[in-house]
Amino acid sequence: MIGQLDLLHQAIFVLAALVVFSSFFLLSHSRLTSAIHGFAFQGMLVAAVAALMARAGGNPHLYLSALLTFTLKGLLIPWMLHRLVRRLDMEREVENIAHPVVLVLVGMALVVFSYWVALPIERMQATETRNIVAVSVAVVLLGMWMLIARRQVVAQVLGFMSMENGLFLAAVSSTQGMPLVVELGVAFDVLVAAVLFGVFFFHIKESIDSLDVDRLNRLTEGKEA
Numbered sequence: 001m002i003g004q005l006d007l008l009h010q011a012i013f014v015l016a017a018l019v020v021f022s023s024f025f026l027l028s029h030s031r032l033t034s035a036i037h038g039f040a041f042q043g044m045l046v047a048a049v050a051a052l053m054a055r056a057g058g059n060p061h062l063y064l065s066a067l068l069t070f071t072l073k074g075l076l077i078p079w080m081l082h083r084l085v086r087r088l089d090m091e092r093e094v095e096n097i098a099h100p101v102v103l104v105l106v107g108m109a110l111v112v113f114s115y116w117v118a119l120p121i122e123r124m125q126a127t128e129t130r131n132i133v134a135v136s137v138a139v140v141l142l143g144m145w146m147l148i149a150r151r152q153v154v155a156q157v158l159g160f161m162s163m164e165n166g167l168f169l170a171a172v173s174s175t176q177g178m179p180l181v182v183e184l185g186v187a188f189d190v191l192v193a194a195v196l197f198g199v200f201f202f203h204i205k206e207s208i209d210s211l212d213v214d215r216l217n218r219l220t221e222g223k224e225a
Contacts, residue, residue: 012052016135019045019169020111023142026162027107030095032154036081039158043073046165049132050172062172069168077161085154095152103149107142114138132173139166 022042029035047070054062085091097103118134139162146159 008052008056012049012056013131015045015049015052016132016169019049019165020135020138020142023139023146023162024104024107026155026158027142027146027149028097028100028104030097032085032095032152033082033091035155035158036078036085039081039161040074040078042162042165043078044070046169047074049169053132053172065168065172073161073165081154081157090154095150095155097150103145106149107145110141110145111138114141132169136166136170136173139163139169142166 019042022038022045025038026035026042029038047066050062050066050069054060054066114137115134117137118131143159143161143163143166146162147156150156150159
């Protein structure tokens with residue numbers, strides 16, 4: 001079925017698949033700096049998908065969306081997170097991931113579920129559009145699973161940002177791009193969220209000298225006792 005598509009749509013399909021693989025990289029990688037690199041790579045892939053869909057669908061305004069995504073999620077936010085990790089002296093920190101095989105297997109099941117959910121979308125006749133919708137759902141679910149399964153706060157923030165990438169892909173594929181005012185508003189909200197997360201990280205690190213959620217939970221249980 002992929003062979004029936006032209007070269008441009010095949011490129012879109014391949015890049016969308018790489019977005020899913022980047023979500024698995026974020027989900028399973030324990031070193032924070034490498035995970036930030038993975039998020040930057042995912043942001044660049046999402047921007048490339050938007051640019052190719054602009055070319056395929058003849059929607060010039062999507063080029064601006066691609067540029068915003070590349071600048072914000074491929075460069076600016078990863079740079080901010082790197083700077084934050086350096087200031088918190090966490091560059092060499094490695095999270096101890098419990099049951100990594102189970103983590104990946106659940107992620108694979110979520111991808112299969114995403115394609116099953118996207119299968120009944122019959123009104124979208126274009127195969128590449130249906131695939132992008134499935135990829136979008138998969139990226140959102142994998143980001144949500146990352147929020148649940150990971151115990152490092154920075155990793156959870158990366159999962160949250162990855163979910164936003166999935167939502168952006170869904171908007172691009174199903175609506176051929178949101179209005180410019182909406183896209184600028186969303187970009188500004190994501191940037192503000194990244195800044196606020198950084199402020200919270202500093203306060204948490206200063207208070208308990210750790211950004212591990214399990215340690216925060218133990219402190220809460222200790223107070224209740």
